[in-house]
Amino acid sequence: MSDQAKRVQRIYLVLTLLSTLAASFIWGINTLFLLDAGLTNTEAFAANAFFTVGQVIFEVPTGVVADTWGRRTSYLLGAATLLLSTLLYLAMWKIHAPLWSWAVASAVLGLGFTFFSGATEAWLADALTFTGAKDEMDVVLGRGQVVFGIAMLIGSVGGGFIAQASDLGVPYLVRSVVLAFTFVAAALWMRDLGFTPDRSKGVRAQVRLVLRASIDNGWRNPPVRWLMLAGLFNGGVGMYAFYALQPFVLQLYGDERAFGVAGVLAALVSGTQIVAGLAAPLLRRMASRRTHVLLGTTLVSAACLLAMGFMSSFPVALAVVVVWSFSFWAATPFREAYVNALIPSAQRATVLSFDNLMDSAGGALAQPMLGRVADASGYPASYLVCSAIQAAALPFVALARREDAPSDAIAFKPDPR
Numbered sequence: 001m002s003d004q005a006k007r008v009q010r011i012y013l014v015l016t017l018l019s020t021l022a023a024s025f026i027w028g029i030n031t032l033f034l035l036d037a038g039l040t041n042t043e044a045f046a047a048n049a050f051f052t053v054g055q056v057i058f059e060v061p062t063g064v065v066a067d068t069w070g071r072r073t074s075y076l077l078g079a080a081t082l083l084l085s086t087l088l089y090l091a092m093w094k095i096h097a098p099l100w101s102w103a104v105a106s107a108v109l110g111l112g113f114t115f116f117s118g119a120t121e122a123w124l125a126d127a128l129t130f131t132g133a134k135d136e137m138d139v140v141l142g143r144g145q146v147v148f149g150i151a152m153l154i155g156s157v158g159g160g161f162i163a164q165a166s167d168l169g170v171p172y173l174v175r176s177v178v179l180a181f182t183f184v185a186a187a188l189w190m191r192d193l194g195f196t197p198d199r200s201k202g203v204r205a206q207v208r209l210v211l212r213a214s215i216d217n218g219w220r221n222p223p224v225r226w227l228m229l230a231g232l233f234n235g236g237v238g239m240y241a242f243y244a245l246q247p248f249v250l251q252l253y254g255d256e257r258a259f260g261v262a263g264v265l266a267a268l269v270s271g272t273q274i275v276a277g278l279a280a281p282l283l284r285r286m287a288s289r290r291t292h293v294l295l296g297t298t299l300v301s302a303a304c305l306l307a308m309g310f311m312s313s314f315p316v317a318l319a320v321v322v323v324w325s326f327s328f329w330a331a332t333p334f335r336e337a338y339v340n341a342l343i344p345s346a347q348r349a350t351v352l353s354f355d356n357l358m359d360s361a362g363g364a365l366a367q368p369m370l371g372r373v374a375d376a377s378g379y380p381a382s383y384l385v386c387s388a389i390q391a392a393a394l395p396f397v398a399l400a401r402r403e404d405a406p407s408d409a410i411a412f413k414p415d416p417r
Helices: 003-024 030-036 041-069 071-095 099-130 134-165 170-189 203-217 222-253 259-286 290-308 314-340 345-377 379-391 394-402
Strands: none
Touching: 003 071, 003 099, 003 134, 003 170, 030 041, 030 222, 041 071, 041 099, 041 222, 041 345, 071 099, 071 170, 099 134, 099 314, 099 345, 134 170, 134 259, 134 314, 222 259, 222 290, 222 314, 222 345, 222 379, 222 394, 259 314, 290 314, 290 379, 290 394, 314 345, 345 379
């Protein structure tokens, strides 16, 4: 890897560290925060669903922003939007705001993350290609997962114990401060390499051109389409399964005010992400195709969610959470490398945003339903439904395998570290 490529990697890892640290201060307590604000389970997950509705609405438009005005511009808009929406969350918690206001704020929060989603991956893919390190994408993404996991571990544990020592609002204030640092870091160091925004055709014409090309290279590209459809089911369960763990595991623990334990639970998830990121080179040796990894991890994830539906032991639940989390994070760099290699640079951010849209659409549809199941029949029943939804992704991953896409085969190269 050249010096310039190493600098790109460092910037990517620093931004990943800051943005994840900011986000994760509330990941261990978010559901507890919403319940403390006076919402029921159904209402809390409805609020989370509006977060994903915001992602559905804004994923493609913000991807067009990244492809038309630049990845750096999109990232800066994301940091600013997340900062403002986090402060809005804090204000609404203080006044026990009604559900409709949580819906609006959650949608704005979703807007902030969509500015990040496609733009960050597209920036990294373009910059690595520009610096001659395109083949190192899997390894860099794996290292990004390690940094993501470390930041999530620090933030989630810190947020849980900060909330226990003070109140549930303080982690949101800390998050706002770190988001401000994220904005400054991106403004100083992030530059678009290997990508030049084309504004010569005017805004409307450029938006139409990018969207048309994105549909051709995304939805009409069979290998990408099948994984997008699989993402509809993955997104339907992933967010609910994680956030429902907070109250469910505290029930098993026997103390529903042990916010520090909720933070430790989120730290377990981040710890498995670190291990999964470090395991990426090993998995490259073990698997001949990326879709083999995706099939295996999807099957394991469905089995773990099924086990959670019969759970009555706190220690066993933690062990199952570790396996479930590892299967999720182990799949991520392989899926991202598979999809990125099939998309032209000029439409990459928009297609990736459309891919994220499918995940978000699944979450928007599933979360209120799963929250209602939890209110009516308990958390274990909702995890049984989660398992069935997760298993529905398997046929689409198998169809992607049948396409025999060029990016599916893993051409192993020794890790240069």
